Amino acid sequence: MLRQFLSLITFLFFLYPFVNYTQHSDCIDALVYDSKREGNISVPTGFGKEKEIFGHDLYNDYFFTEEHNTLWIYLYFRDTTEFEFELTPKNSDDDFDFMLYKIDRPNFCNFIKSNQPIPIRSNLARKHPKTGSITGMRAENSNAYAKAGYQPYFSSTLKVNKGEEYYLIIDSPNGSDAYFNLFSKTEFIDTILIPKNPKTNLEPEVKIANEKKVNSPAKVNVQFSSSDSIHIPFKGLKIEGIRQEDSLVFFNKDSIEFIANKVPQKYVFTITASGYEPQEFIYFITNKKDTSLIFELKKLKLGSVLNFKKINFISNKATILEESYSEIAKLYSFLIANNNMKVEIGGHVNGLGRNRVSYQKLSKKRAKSVYKELIDMGVAKNRLTFKGHGNKLPIYKNPISNEQSSANRRVEITIKELN
Incomplete structure (x- = not known):
């Protein structure tokens, strides 16, 4: 009892x-x-x-x-x-x-x-x-x-x-x-x-002949390719929009497949692949119809500038915002996927007017903050350098909202060496 x-x-x-x-x-x-x-x-x-x-x-x-x-x-x-x-x-x-x-x-x-x-x-x-x-x-x-x-x-x-x-x-x-x-x-x-093999003594499923399926879910296949249509294996993939009831099937390493049980629904795919820029693709599913998607990836080039726009800082400080650490993890994943690449971490501020010395110092401190995080995560020091740009290169020259000001306080990655 x-x-x-x-x-x-x-x-x-x-x-x-x-x-x-x-x-x-x-x-x-x-x-x-x-x-x-x-x-x-x-x-x-x-x-x-x-x-x-x-x-x-x-x-x-x-x-x-x-x-x-x-x-x-x-x-x-x-x-x-x-x-x-x-x-x-x-x-x-x-x-x-x-x-x-x-x-x-x-x-x-x-x-x-x-x-x-x-x-x-x-x-x-x-x-x-x-x-x-x-x-x-x-x-x-x-x-x-x-x-x-x-x-x-x-x-x-x-x-x-x-x-x-x-x-x-x-x-x-x-x-x-x-x-x-x-x-x-x-x-x-x-x-x-306790039974040694859980769920092995279930009642057999009863199947009804000629049963009609109502609101059958959609099967979505997603692949990634280069500009010359070669399938690209990915090192990492993040998917937003997958619901608990969706069936997600990983990995052939160049494709995924999932079952979409609800429409309409928005899906966001963020991919990391060796030799290619980290990219984000958006797909809206509007009906329960099987679909195959192919997204084209951009090849990495020497001198390419990549904006990790979600790495943000407290105003007038080099303190990384808590919600930015998932973006730093994304940057880390990109560096691991391209482990022979060397990059420069560039810091930017939202300062108005001339590019004062204080702006230069703050932007450099911000770049260094990201540099130190990556070192702590295990990236080799000889792969990284950092530099402060002050407010010379704002995304918004005259920001009119907190969102635009935050976007100016950013980190960009410049590809310095590709092997």
């Missing part, structure tokens, strides 16, 4: 240090959550026998770039509840990310690997040692996801129903120990009672 819970209870569980890949680093060998265990968790070294999560760009909204050091946890809910947890590194300088999947079909582990479906929750925010680098899901947050960057460190909670099953994936670049605090008004199924 289930125990009755009258107040919110915190569960902690303990995993002994892992020594090889058989210890819950793969989906198929996920740790079954046991409500009788207490203590802390240890993320094992390595990704196990295979990577189920892979091929994603640093600045995407939903996924780890790939598995590094990974712990898979299986959760079965005995009761309807609000799922909320905290993950607290023992060392505040450690970095933990997580993704949460609802198990909705047989052979779900294979489905993840083959299709890279969008998780129902994830958080990829960078470590933040001053606050302990804590992450998780909290009721006060409204965001289901958090991309690579500084905030938010928590994603929203999730209403789960009795009998539902989930995979929680925890990834750490270096592997480490952490406290896993789970807050829920429910008891989880014990290890000895």
Whole structure:
């Protein structure tokens, strides 16, 4: 008989240090959550026998770039509840990310690997040692996801129903120990009672002959090519507009395919490819008709100037705005995709009138701020230089809005060497 819970209870569980890949680093060998265990968790070294999560760009909204050091946890809910947890590194300088999947079909582990479906929750925010680098899901947050960057460190909670099953994936670049605090008004199924292969005992699907499909979704295939129609493999791809109910199929590395369940809908594709400029393409789907799209990429040239327009700064300071870190991640991804390229980081200000010495100094400090961020992320120093342009090259000579003024406070990248 289930125990009755009258107040919110915190569960902690303990995993002994892992020594090889058989210890819950793969989906198929996920740790079954046991409500009788207490203590802390240890993320094992390595990704196990295979990577189920892979091929994603640093600045995407939903996924780890790939598995590094990974712990898979299986959760079965005995009761309807609000799922909320905290993950607290023992060392505040450690970095933990997580993704949460609802198990909705047989052979779900294979489905993840083959299709890279969008998780129902994830958080990829960078470590933040001053606050302990804590992450998780909290009721006060409204965001289901958090991309690579500084905030938010928590994603929203999730209403789960009795009998539902989930995979929680925890990834750490270096592997480490952490406290896993789970807050829920429910008891989880014990290890000895859980089926070893979740969702394998489902009732067979009943198919009705001559059943008419109503409002069939549209299949959209997207490819990228050069000016001479050669398909270009991409290093990274970010897609805006994909809904939770859409089926996203990654990756042939030069194309993607997804199922659009709702129209009209706007999609934005931001692509990074070796030897080509980072570009953004917009597509509006207006009817549920299968569609093939081919977007042409611009070849990189020596001296090309690329505007990373979303890297912005506090007025009169070299402090990068928090919302700009996803754009810095985009710049980092571009540099990694073109790892023999050297660039100059150019800083600009919104100052009015003559290009005073103070403008020159501020713009140089802004360029240096971006330079230091990229160095901290692992870009080699010999690939980067920085320069301040003052207010000599404004986008808007006479800005009439805060948006135009902010656009003038920008960073541009000039290609100095291509190999």
